[in-house]
Amino acid sequence: MTTLTINTIINRKHYELEIKPNLTLLSLLREELGLTGTKCGCEIGECGACTVLMNGHAVNSCLVLAPQIDGQEILTVEGLADGNRLHPLQESFLDHDAVHCGFCTPGMLMSAKELIDQNPNSTEEEIRTALSGNLCRCSGYQQIVDAVQHHAVTPRKG
Ligand code: FES
Ligand code: FES
Numbered sequence: 001m002t003t004l005t006i007n008t009i010i011n012r013k014h015y016e017l018e019i020k021p022n023l024t025l026l027s028l029l030r031e032e033l034g035l036t037g038t039k040c041g042c043e044i045g046e047c048g049a050c051t052v053l054m055n056g057h058a059v060n061s062c063l064v065l066a067p068q069i070d071g072q073e074i075l076t077v078e079g080l081a082d083g084n085r086l087h088p089l090q091e092s093f094l095d096h097d098a099v100h101c102g103f104c105t106p107g108m109l110m111s112a113k114e115l116i117d118q119n120p121n122s123t124e125e126e127i128r129t130a131l132s133g134n135l136c137r138c139s140g141y142q143q144i145v146d147a148v149q150h151h152a153v154t155p156r157k158g
Contacts, residue, residue, distance in 0.1 A: 001021070002021070003019060003020055004019055004020075004070075005018055006019060006067060006069065006070035008073070009073045009074065010074045010076065011035075011079030017066075019067065020066075021067055023065070024062055024065060025061040025062075025065070025074070026038065026061040026062040027066070028066040029052070029074075029076060035076050037078045038052055038077060038107075039104075041135075042062070047104075048104070048111065049103060049134075050062045051107035051108075051134060052075060052077075054073070055072055056075075057114060058114045058133075077106035077109055077110060080109060087109075087113070088152065089109055089116065090109065092147040092148070095147070096144075096150070097143050098140060098144045099140075100136075100138035101137070103137065104134055104137070104138075108136070108144055111130055112148045114130070115130040115131075116151060127148045127149055131144065131145070
């Protein structure tokens with residue numbers, strides 16, 4: 001199969017990549033770049049475990065072909081923290097016990113990030129709508145919604 005060259009920014013780092021045209025963004029992240037924080041659940045756009053931000057908007061990376069990120073900017077859960085400082089959403093998930101098995105967490109965080117970047121004071125209803133494409137098999141929805149709603153008032157550690 002022929003390959004394509006793409007240029008992209010992932011987690012603020014520039015990449016020039018040689019890829020197969022049928023590679024998904026999810027496979028590129030996990031298998032080619034070792035960014036396994038993004039999870040693979042259903043691979044058909046149903047579970048939201050693979051959610052990343054593309055130019056600031058949440059996408060299911062299992063439904064995006066890698067060639068589509070040429071010239072685009074991707075943010076994965078690995079890029080959320082600022083060095084050793086967790087993102088306020090990550091702190092809030094910890095403080096609200098919103099992480100159980102953790103499988104849905106990266107996708108939840110990325111969907112929540114798109115929301116709070118647009119509206120940091122979202123209502124519970126807006127949060128539930130924004131996270132409606134992300135499934136949690138541990139059913140920890142209330143803690144997750146609380147964590148997103150109160151992320152700005154979570155006391156910083158250390
Ligand atoms: S793995 Fe992409 S939506 Fe489930
Ligand atoms: S914490 Fe287990 S799937 Fe959500």
